[in-house]
Amino acid sequence: MSLEQASEIQRRMYDFIVNYMKSEGMPPTNREIGRELNIASTGHVDYHLTMLEKKGLISRQAKKSRGIKLTKQVQEGIPVMGIIAAGEPLDIFSDASSSINIGSDMIETENTYALVVRGRSMIEDHICDGDYVVIKPQSTCQNGDIVVAVHMQEGASGSSTLKRFFQEKEHNRVRLQPANSELDPIMIPKSVWDREWQIQGKVVAIFRQCIAAA
CATH class of the missing domain: 2.10.109.10 (Umud Fragment, subunit A)
Known part of the structure; x- marks a missing residue:
């Protein structure tokens, strides 16, 4: 599914995840995502991650703080x-x-x-x-x-x-x-x-x- 069908906050979250993985070589935690997007509740972060997962943009491994995976290769250029x-x-x-x-x-x-x-x-x-x-x-x-x-x-x-x-x-x-x-x-x-x-x-x-x- 296209990122264009995600909400604005979900697009910002996805972009942060992509850029974080490029610079750090690993996915961010929910707390790091929340801190970047000024979201105080980790439950709120988890909700939007669930929406990104349902849209097929990411997958997640249960019980892992850095369990986010991108479902498609990020295009370089x-x-x-x-x-x-x-x-x-x-x-x-x-x-x-x-x-x-x-x-x-x-x-x-x-x-x-x-x-x-x-x-x-x-x-x-x-x-x-x-x-x-x-x-x-x-x-x-x-x-x-x-x-x-x-x-x-x-x-x-x-x-x-x-x-x-x-x-x-x-x-x-x-x-x-x-x-x-x-x-x-x-x-x-x-x-x-x-x-x-x-x-x-x-x-x-x-x-x-x-x-x-x-």
């Missing part, structure tokens, strides 16, 4: 799933090849992934060749969203491109708009879009590696 074209569509990504660390306090990192941008079609949105775009997986979007649009080709896994999405109902088509005044948009009849294309996610953040001069 955001996985980089491959290359995305800011230009002509490229072959779709598949498996993670590396990861980038951006800090979970900056954006919601659960289920997100990163892609390396290739091309200059989005430069007027300050997305340059070599940048990382962080993608939130979803199959729907709103007009103006920057999305990963996938063209599913017969007998192949498909190809993907990074563009702004616009549904032009008056023309019965979808427009994939580059952010480069030198380039033309991709115009797709609605019937073709419904049959051959899909949205795989939208951009929620952009990161650029800066190399300091020697």
Whole structure:
């Protein structure tokens, strides 16, 4: 079950447990959790731990003061799933090849992934060749969203491109708009879009590696 379905105090408790285990190499006690979250009652702490356990986020060993275990591996950074074209569509990504660390306090990192941008079609949105775009997986979007649009080709896994999405109902088509005044948009009849294309996610953040001069 997703952490998003937990209450705010349970999310804070889970984050503390994760960070404590990273820094100390062992889980915290109920008293340590209560002290961190300003909860005076260990029974109150135990209640929220029980809720996290019911949501499948942790498991606990009875009669052990440090008996908390995480039920899934904590992701170190955001996985980089491959290359995305800011230009002509490229072959779709598949498996993670590396990861980038951006800090979970900056954006919601659960289920997100990163892609390396290739091309200059989005430069007027300050997305340059070599940048990382962080993608939130979803199959729907709103007009103006920057999305990963996938063209599913017969007998192949498909190809993907990074563009702004616009549904032009008056023309019965979808427009994939580059952010480069030198380039033309991709115009797709609605019937073709419904049959051959899909949205795989939208951009929620952009990161650029800066190399300091020697």
